[in-house]
Amino acid sequence: MRLLSSGPINRPNKRKSRSSAYIFPALLSTNPYSLARTVLQLQVLRNGGNSKEEEAGSKMNPILPQKRTASNDVVSSPKLPLYFTAPAMEVRLEEFELFAIDRLRVLKGVSDGLARGRNPIEMDNLVGDLWKKNMRLSDVSEMINKDIISHFVLRLVYCRSDELKKWFLSMETALFRYRFRLQNLESQRATVGEFGLPYKAVIGAELESLKEKLWQVARSLGQTPPTDEPIYYKVPFEEVPDLVASRRVLLQKGYAFVAGSQLVSLVVTQFRSHLSKALILTNRKWTTTIREREKDRLTPIVEALSTSYLGPDYSQSNEYADISLKDIDQVSKSSFPLCMRHLFEKLREDHHLKHGGRMQLGLFLKGVGLKLDDALAFWREEFTKKVGSERFDKEYAYAIRHNYGKEGKRTDYTPYACQKVISSAPGVGDHHGCPYRHFSEDNLRAALGRMGLSSRGMEDVMDKVKNKHYQLACTLTFEAVYGTSCDAGINHPNQYFEEAQKVLKPKTPTALV
Known part of the structure; x- marks a missing residue:
């Protein structure tokens, strides 16, 4: 399974040995001895096991690949894990990352369900389905381990800013609430x-x-x-x-x-209070110790996970991703999400976009099927109205070819997902970012009006914006414009385009011969 990130991640070469490396959730423990022991064990691993540190570490349970047993695992129990302390177990780096991705799918599903106003019974069913699909393992002990490991990894990921902490605290608390509701009476009492x-x-x-x-x-x-x-x-x-x-x-x-x-309300309050305090301690440990110490291994993973895109890969063309220069203006009005429509209109109006806007729109156009030669012609047509052909070739053409993987390291860059767009910080004169987050209310209402939203539809969208459910606001915009539901929610601008094309150009079934 591949981590699909919003944009390229420059991960150091040292991570090439990741399959043989271990990382301890004890990094997240609030116990100073656990942290010191873990740091020592990680140092032993880096030194290849031939050092004085290894000799000293052998007296404190050094890292050794070993089969997990009940003695060093969280064993099967009817009660829910409360994540008071990180377990003393070895975790491979690929598990560190992949377990976190699976849990993140659950939390984002919970977030979408709550934002859509699902009732408690619907949320019970949703959480049960999400957990079964993403977290369930055949071995109960392994499943409990995955539960605990993934929580502590995401605690590290989401401790790094107030906004991240707030989202994680809310979603983990909601997940705990519905998992508790799904337990039988005996398990509830044990919890x-x-x-x-x-x-x-x-x-x-x-x-x-x-x-x-x-x-x-x-x-x-x-x-x-x-x-x-x-x-x-x-x-x-x-x-x-x-x-x-x-x-x-x-x-x-x-x-x-x-x-x-x-x-359930009583235990949820206790759970939230404990987790809130733990996130503060984890943030302190991250900023003072872990971030710098693990800059060549864990830090790139941790920093990428909070903006990770977990859906389909839109870097490759598909049956709906095939536009040409002659169609681009019409298609921009009929099928572009608001973020890309705004960039496109500003480019046509000003004949220029700053770097952030060029990246966001350029990679989107690549993802919807605009070929490299057409992309060069498209950007040249606009920019040369201000800067001239020679300057365009010198300053801008290289970057376009680079985005298509034809220059530099030949990296095939992927279009930005919603999380990447939302988390951007446009400055003065910039037009990139997410309109639902970055526009003023008046500007957003005007833009939605130009897309044809009714008063009722606009109020529904604005309600989600006020509650900071930006992706759901985009989803409601899609549903209002095209008159169809989008149960999966909009998670990527290229997904919006593809779904719009499916509505506007439905594929007719091939007749059986």
Whole structure:
């Protein structure tokens, strides 16, 4: 399986030996001894096992390829992993990367489901399907290992900025919530027990005095008061903010009375609190130790994963990727996503784009099938209206050929995915980036109006923009423009183009002979 990244990643040659290297999730441990031991073990590995460090490290369980067993694994358990500490196990670098990609698919699926407003039952089904497709392994012990390893890798990936931390914290918490809901009662109790919560069930006279009020809350939620003796927990109200906000608990004297069936809210709050603190510690460790120490091996992987594109490869032509110069203006209006349509219009208007815009639009056009000769002619036609042919050949033609893999290292560059476009930071005079993120509200509304969105459709899009669901805003734009659903969501500008072409130019089935 190949990591499809948004744009080229310059990874050092030292990583060529990655298949024989190990990296420890203990790098992420909050225990200073674990970190020191891990750093020593990594140094032993780099030195080929012929050093004084190896001799010293042998007294502290040095790295050795060995079969995983229950003694050094997280063994099968009915409770969910809570990721309090990283396990002491060896992890190959390819697993480090691939496990993280699989978990990232799950988290992005959860994000899309929540952004689309799926109800709890639909989310239960979605999470179950996502987990089965991406994380399930036949061996239970190996599956638990993958779960824990992938979490700690992504914790390292997403600790590096406030925006990344916020997304990861929200999605991991949501994933935990729905996985907890999917457990049976025994497993839920085991998971709750791991938190060591100090809350006791309300019993006796206190319960009797509250029963009528508790029943009123139950009836307001459309529930029938239980016939058996109910279980309620007395909890400080600030520890169940979601239940308080939705008025699903009885509040009295600073306490919320949480039904046993609502226990998920209590454990989710604890999970989120722990993970939030852990991300701060991980960020501190990343900036002070890991980033520099692992600059030739882990750092390139970690920095690439947060903007990784996990969908189809649009660097190669397909049946819908075949445009020519004579069609390009018409196709730009009918099939380009807003980010590329805006760049195209600005190029036609100003006869120039800065480097970021040239890269974003140029690689997109390459991905939709514009041949190199046509690309050179296209850019020459516009730029020479300002700079002249000689300057174009000297300053710009080389870069175009380079993007097509015909110059320099002959790298075949890939079109930018949405995550890459969204994470860019256009400056003054730049036109690249994601309009849903970087446009003002007035400019975005005007652009959507030119694409033909109705008032209702525009408000739906703007609602997603305000909540920072930029890819879903693009998806809703697609659905409004073409009158068809896009359940997979838009994750790549070239995907938008391809899906638009499928609507506008449906392929007729070949007749059977």
